Amino acid sequence: MVIECRLMRSPEELVKSFRESGRKVTPQREKIFQILQGNKTHPTAESVYAELLREMPTVSLKTVYQTLHELVGMGEISPLDLGTGSARFDPNQSTHHHLVCTRCHSVKDLYLDIEDIQIPGEQLEGFDAGTAEITFRGHCSKCRTAVSGQSQIAVHQG
Amino acid sequence: MVIECRLMRSPEELVKSFRESGRKVTPQREKIFQILQGNKTHPTAESVYAELLREMPTVSLKTVYQTLHELVGMGEISPLDLGTGSARFDPNQSTHHHLVCTRCHSVKDLYLDIEDIQIPGEQLEGFDAGTAEITFRGHCSKCRTAVSGQSQIAVHQG
DNA sequence: TGGTAAACGAAAATCATTGTTTTTTGGCCC
């Protein structure tokens, strides 16, 4: 499997693309583009909002959601539901999978060179599978230490 | 990879287990055990509640959530976040994956006989991956027909 | 059979997200 690199376009290109598709470009939107560019933290709407607030104290969360949805619709970012409570958005559009820490909810990208997974036909029952995401769950290095440390005083928890 | 079969224990065994661990057994809980046993619909808390209501009109949703969480904590059922809006619970604890219909949100179990997936060490960075779930997204046979039919009148939507 | 901690039910609270309404503004026309 060849891994191809597809990142979200640059803020400048997005501005152009927004205008071309009849969308308007506002300072709020431009700033959101910048926050997302090259962002590898798999931000939630809330975390984008928090960063945006630092420069635009009156911006509303609704605006963030709306812009993120526009970007998803245009195929610039991917929505991600990793079971961490809120939706995440990923400007990295390359084929990749995720490591999710079940303790601190951090997410790390994973590039796997795996063969296409074969699904036995009798189990498909006419299902048309377009995408396959693999989510690995466990503990990140930080939490692994924290958990083993913690277990000495709270063995019976969890 | 050998697929081993681990189902939720029977209602009778769960009653015993609840008592042994200091938990109390109420009629509400017993009924929830029965609803879950052998259930392959990946029910949400809400759908368990709906079924429970038929026999116990005064039961509260809170009771359902509490009991489901107890069962998750005891390892009898698995919580499942498949991006369908609400958490689902699966009494089937065998290693399996899921087909999720992006249109009607139905979920189907999938038993894949795949090798353990190798993660390149340099990408792991000390991460300790315990589980790997593969989620296939696409359209179930019903929705496949529905979607292609619909597209003739609403080509520009979506 | 009674005491007590656990579980229950009802309703309010919370969290993530979406709708609604009113006001503001980007981008085109002159």
Next chain:
DNA sequence: GGGCCAAAAAACAATGATTTTCGTTTACCA
């Protein structure tokens, strides 16, 4: 540069899923 108008923003109410709170009831061990 000023005006227009639909799109976007802001403020805020509303929704759906889940959790908290709190007063009441109940399982179960003594």
